[in-house]
Amino acid sequence: MQFHHHGYVSGDPRVLPAAGVGIDRPEDLPDEVDVLIVGSGPAGMIAAAQLSQFPEITTRIVDRRGGRLEVGQADGIQARSVETFQCFGFAERIIAEAYRITEVNFWKPDPNSPDNIVRAARTLDDENGISEFPHLIVNQARVLDYFAEVAAHGPARITPDYGYEFADLEVADEGERPVTVHLRRTVGEQEGSERTVRARYVVGCDGARSPVRRSIGRELVGKDANHAWGVMDVLAVTDFPDIRTKCAIQSRAGSILLIPREGGFLFRMYVDLGEVTPETKAGVRQKTLEEIVAQANAIIHPYSLEVRNVAWHSVYEVGHRLTDKFDDVPADQVGTRTPRVFITGDACHTHSAKAGQGMNVSMQDGWNIAWKLGHVLTERSPESLLDTYSAERQVYAKQLIDFDREWSALMATKPEDLEDPTVLEDFYVKTAEFPAGFMVQNAPSMITAEAAHQDLATGFPVGKRFKSAPAVRVADTNPVHLGHHARADGRWRIYVFADPAAPGEASPTAHLAEWLATSPSSPVVAHTPKEADADTWFDVKVVYQQQHTEIDLGKVPQVFLPRVGPFQLIDYEKVYASDPEHDIFELREIDRGGAVVVVRPDQYVANVLPLSATDELAAFFAGVMRAPRVTSA
Amino acid sequence: MQFHHHGYVSGDPRVLPAAGVGIDRPEDLPDEVDVLIVGSGPAGMIAAAQLSQFPEITTRIVDRRGGRLEVGQADGIQARSVETFQCFGFAERIIAEAYRITEVNFWKPDPNSPDNIVRAARTLDDENGISEFPHLIVNQARVLDYFAEVAAHGPARITPDYGYEFADLEVADEGERPVTVHLRRTVGEQEGSERTVRARYVVGCDGARSPVRRSIGRELVGKDANHAWGVMDVLAVTDFPDIRTKCAIQSRAGSILLIPREGGFLFRMYVDLGEVTPETKAGVRQKTLEEIVAQANAIIHPYSLEVRNVAWHSVYEVGHRLTDKFDDVPADQVGTRTPRVFITGDACHTHSAKAGQGMNVSMQDGWNIAWKLGHVLTERSPESLLDTYSAERQVYAKQLIDFDREWSALMATKPEDLEDPTVLEDFYVKTAEFPAGFMVQNAPSMITAEAAHQDLATGFPVGKRFKSAPAVRVADTNPVHLGHHARADGRWRIYVFADPAAPGEASPTAHLAEWLATSPSSPVVAHTPKEADADTWFDVKVVYQQQHTEIDLGKVPQVFLPRVGPFQLIDYEKVYASDPEHDIFELREIDRGGAVVVVRPDQYVANVLPLSATDELAAFFAGVMRAPRVTSA
């Protein structure tokens, strides 16, 4: 965590100094905003948390709820989400509070006495050690609380405007704030009254029934049948011995997905109510809690369950559904019109609860659109950046749904029935990334290069998220995880993995450093506002192959030791050395000749290049950023 | 973290439900209190945080300051303190925010050019891996903030009463609240006005000049000379390459202790001003910041330092000083009178800043007296428990001061000048525990048994703090650190390290479990209030030698799976298994026949016993606790 560089901060360093529109933020929703986020679920709250780092932008977030979410909804947190929380600065806190999944146990009918269940298998949840972050279970409400804190403590000081229901919107062809949004008060003295807000952009994070989606004429499409689950978060006494372990329970009486919850006592049971069609819907919805508990008892026989307190229950129905495009620009008009309205999360795709994707994918949507809006509205990037949101996330949502279907089918197939035995092996490798949330691979676009030099850093696949690895921070000799020091601050990151030369020697690294610091075509020079510190928009880090004891900081090029803040202090936290016990060059298969790895503000690898490829690097950022800036005054 | 057992908690689980006197806590300082803490430094704030877990007790904490500490004072956090923070629930947060010491570098005059300094050595700060917790640097103000949060979020909802200066006190021979305390308002409209508060007990945490100490007629005694340091917390630009590493710098121009600080930019320099006597005092105190900076520049030559911003500076003088007894009962009257006034921290002992003990030792003092007051005031323990405070902490403070002197002297002695070469080796082993804060070993007393059975668990020395080790929590299969799940909740802990039998088999462990649950002489039965849950005062945990997959929870004795809360839910987090990769029995040298390890509320090992020693266990607790309770209707 870096702070004090603008002078001593006495209190909690997680509370950033208010800036820009955050300084005198009006308490009441203004009539004109830059970004209006509709819905304060996971997609909306991460978007607010990200946009709070952009105090040049007036962002407001409305929700029809009168206050924070209290209970219920999703609870599965993939490792990718915890990685995201790290970037937003609250991973360690939520880990301390959450339930951690280590094993998943499978219960089946006892072959000798099929009315009883027996433990058929114990499996490790993350057999392949796919992430250094854990797989957690914690209520959606707490995830929202943490993002709310980040949003409130960001320089733009964003807090949700509760009690506003989105009714409708229109998008004009021109004007500074072309989106007119109609809202209705849902609480308080003005309940029922209407409000109109004009916005440059609207982000619909308003869940599966999304009126924002409807207002741009898009539809969630999928097969008619939904899968229904009786869900209950309960405090109960039971003799079922695995009650604090995640279990898939199959018995003659049906099946249960058991999710132990945070705090050591609460657990969730998803009692499978099967597929429901529009015809059977009404009946399923009427399932009472008592019926769900009775069914759970039948399923876990010979064990039993006495529910003593119910925190939440619901019949949760969900199908695989998808919207064809995640913004308001018709497919045939992309490039000719700027998208003004975006939809995210459940508003544009829904998944089975079993795969536990809902909240996780929604957060990645919200993050994706938020930093892009930040970059366009601060004039770092052209408006065309916004087209990449739907292009990336709609494609991924589709892959995910296809994959989820295939996965479910394959898991249900006996090995002997498979055509090709290697199908399963191949699938398992992919599968490991699926539940952890690491399957996304963005296709080439203005912000994701063709992987022409992938062989220079095989462990950082272009388009996938930057997978952290250990390194030693030279200045304080701390062993750290390189990627954990990236913050959700909206900056592009340029990781320079050095060639074997030591700092001070003439080398490709030294040459690149000089170019980055001084060349008019260097992205740092060309695109950083003239009056700003060199690290304002680009976070340039170097990782040397030497051990830290062999690095002389006095000889490290200036671009890796930028001067920052009003006192122009040296930022020492950008210079890393290889950790001999966990050599990042080996772990991530980085060419010993060195490589540049460009990483987006949302942690996805955008490009891998040779150290000498200054032209390509310049060209890449010329496509991402607007024309070189001129000094303003 | 355990919660939800009294029903679903929607918000931050770190905020415990208010109870007892915490429910309607008066905002203004009342005229009558149970415990009055004077001073909200580290000693006072940890005491408040601990007493906030006792909502039966009215505790108030006053400070003459008008609000929270903002800057300055100590910053070194030993591993023992981080372990303590873990117990109070904020270790992961403060670790994320603090500077972490990995290496300590030594700079000396360059033999070839003695006006210049050169790096003479790099050493690991914790060569022996003495703790799983790091050695941190973070401002005292932040440590106080975290304790303030724990105090405010505890069931008793304690917040400091700022702006009250302690003037004097008298202790009467009798009466319910025999201590009469005179306070003066230091801020606000009533500035200068006086207040009288009557208390059962007063804890003086009012620093080195302690008027509480003076009011009980005790003195800080030590040699006349103090060591003086020019201390500055600054933001600066320098070419000194190790500016972000802890360094001891010796040069012809003097010496500096360099402490990099949290946040990546700030650092502290202690510029050695040497010994000052009453005669030279005045001169030293007049050292200006400019002079200190100039001296620092002279010392680090050929490097230099340009200070751009000063967060804090001071001339800090401290000597080795000690008070002969830490309460108001004369040594010859111990056992005949109950101590009513206690002094802690700097009020009764001071140390050199170099050893970095001040804040750390003060916290352990505050914790020690606080849980004991909690136990006496809730009638768990007889008043004689309070005599152990001075007995334990005064003795330790003396040892520490002696050790610090010896350490400093030995470190300054050349190896060839030592009489016996093994002196140094022996010393190094002890030394490893010294800077980390693990040197305390309480002598036998009513709460620390004679180490008659130490051989059963050599790794848990009686009198020293319980050194955690890895284990697997059976119910959720999580690999955890056994000791990290102890909370500062005022409970005694009984760790049962099982014999080799599996749960369900007749065995010494099963026999002990039965005895603990049912025998009238079991501490759990004898001393737990009849109307309360079995785990209210005693946290009984078991660690089996088997792997977790071999433990059938259905067969584990009930005493290890207690029913808790209004719904009488099963607490599953007391049953552990050995982690095959880090076998706790091997790591802590526990006899394979099993052992009982009794641990105090402040984490110190109180007793090690064979599983069969039920009589000794009963006798031990009969000495600690009051007579068996009778139901209060």
Ligand SMILES: Cc1cc2nc3c(=O)[nH]c(=O)nc-3n(C[C@H](O)[C@H](O)[C@H](O)COP(=O)(O)OP(=O)(O)OC[C@H]3O[C@@H](n4cnc5c(N)ncnc54)[C@H](O)[C@@H]3O)c2cc1C
């Ligand atoms: C009742 C319910 C139960 C669920 N149960 C599970 C489960 O058991 N397991 C699981 O994995 N997932 C579950 N989910 C799905 C999971 O919560 C979602 O995948 C996830 O929350 C998606 O995040 P989101 O931000 O896209 O939308 P949501 O979290 O749905 O957030 C949408 C937000 O928009 C607000 N909103 C809606 N309409 C308007 C409007 N007109 N104006 C203003 N605000 C509006 C809502 O109040 C809400 O705060 C459940 C969802 C719901 C709604």
Ligand SMILES: Cc1cc2nc3c(=O)[nH]c(=O)nc-3n(C[C@H](O)[C@H](O)[C@H](O)COP(=O)(O)OP(=O)(O)OC[C@H]3O[C@@H](n4cnc5c(N)ncnc54)[C@H](O)[C@@H]3O)c2cc1C
């Ligand atoms: C100015 C200063 C600089 C220091 N610098 C260093 C350093 O550089 N390095 C280091 O290791 N240690 C330093 N220390 C020592 C370190 O801070 C202490 O060892 C540690 O704070 C001891 O904790 P404590 O709780 O016993 O007392 P303190 O932290 O001193 O707390 C005492 C509290 O009591 C309050 N108080 C005092 N008198 C009264 C009264 N009459 N009525 C009400 N309240 C009262 C004070 O306002 C204060 O909040 C410094 C201490 C001071 C005071």
